[in-house]
Amino acid sequence: YSCGGWESRHSIPDDKPGVSRGFGALQEQHDNVLLQLLQGDSASVKPFARDFFETCMDTRAVENQAQAFKTLLDSVACTDRSHMPGALGALAKLGRPSLFRVSATPSPKDAKVVVADISTARAVTLPPFMYSSETDMQLYRKYAVSLLQALNVPDFENQAKKAVDFEEKIVNFPHHFNANPMAETNVFTVQELSNQVAGDIIWQSFFNVLGLQNVQAVNVDNPLVLANITTLAASDIQGFEAFMQLRIATFAAPVMGANVRQINFEFWHTAMSGVPKPIPWDRTCAAMTHVAFPDHLGPLVLDLTL
DSSP states (O other), rough: TTSHHHHHHHHOTTSSSSSSHHHHHHHHHHHHHHHHHHHHHTTSSHHHHHHHHHHHOOHHHHHHHHHHHHHHHHOOSSSGGGGGHHOOEEEEEEEOOOOSSEEEESSSSOTTEEEEEEEOOOSSSOGGGGGGGGHHHHHHHHHHHHHHHTTTTHHHHHHHHHHHHHHHHTTTSSSOOOTTTTOOOOOEHHHHHIIIIIIIEEEEEHHHTTOOOEEEEEEESHHHHHHHHHHHHHHHHHHHHHHHHHHHHHHHHHGHHHHHHHHHHIIIIIIIHHHOOOOOOHHHHHHHHHHSHHHHHHHHHHHHHH
């Protein structure tokens, strides 16, 4: 082993960035057992898990979702700030952050009252440090152009440039400022949020898009940053529109057909990690099924592995 014997006997698979002893070997064994479970006829696998796996394996049905995402791409068209709530809400309904992250819970005092939480953590595509790398940004800009072109976005080259430029502006915002650093939250009514913090968004319209009809309190982790990024979006509405298109495109790429999937893979895996080939689709579906039902499948895999 110390003389390189192990390395000479274990080449790096084409669908992985590396290979290692210990946990790497265990992961490979785990993946094999999981796939055998889901493809086999074991009665220990519950129908809901097997149905999830088989649905994922039906690639034609998965790609039928592409039209829904193409409609979503059209829905983020913005000509002025009045369109911002609809565009932001379209992604928020899918659980994807855009300029900010939003969640909602019933008030502990009155379940009919909704309390919204807004987090201003950087909602950009790449890890923030990559935006300062000229090499990474050249690759990302090329990816953005190819992706929007494959999705038939009009004026795709210009839209890709606007989108990435907009992301860079968001990343360059100082994110450590807080109106009250000692407070865990800054609580506003919807009207106060519009009047005092971020008046460039019609907040009631935004919450309506999300189906939240009775929001009476909004917790904002960083009001100053929220004000800055919403003002940026309103002042650069074309950049905001392009940014939203790229966010949707990167999210939807896995179901947008083989060509788009290949473009997505070549950037995220080949360019970023040096992986030349994608993981076989059956293993991808098995991993997704495990993520969806860990409490059910985890013990089954462990029992067979150990």
